[in-house]
Amino acid sequence: MSELRQGVGLRAYAQVNPVDEYKKEGFDMFEAMINGIKEEVVRRIFTVRVKKENPIERRSVAKTAVAGNVGGDGSVKRAPVRKQKIGRNDPCPCGAWKADGSRPLKYKECHGRNA
Numbered sequence: 415m416s417e418l419r420q421g422v423g424l425r426a427y428a429q430v431n432p433v434d435e436y437k438k439e440g441f442d443m444f445e446a447m448i449n450g451i452k453e454e455v456v457r458r459i460f461t462v463r464v465k466k467e468n469p470i471e472r473r474s475v476a477k478t479a480v481a482g483n484v485g486g487d488g489s490v491k492r493a494p495v496r497k498q499k500i501g502r503n504d505p506c507p508c509g510a511w512k513a514d515g516s517r518p519l520k521y522k523e524c525h526g527r528n529a
């Protein structure tokens with residue numbers, strides 16, 4: 415805007431009121447800015463929709479973000495996969511409870527019965 419204010423002073427030589435020109439061009443600049451913002455918003459909405467149309471890609475990205483650390487160069491390090499050993503007296507991973515509701519079923523009482 416200050417650039418415009420300096421430039422508009424020269425218009426006095428072209429027989430136009432510099433103040434009117436300043437207002438007019440200021441308004442034009444403002445409109446151009448609003449149009450630029452509108453375009454950007456429309457572009458972003460479009461980009462988001464494109465991503466939503468591809469749920470498989472989204473899932474894999476989310477999984478990677480949870481499982482690994484992203485390095486400074488953007489590379490993804492996979493977190494080590496920990497193999498869980500279930501003890502026979504640990505609660506069964508299926509989450510089942512005893513029929514009377516007193517405590518979770520132990521692995522040996524549930525899915526580990528035949529193990």
Ligand SMILES: [Zn+2]
Nearest residue numbers: 506508524525
């Ligand atoms: Zn179980």
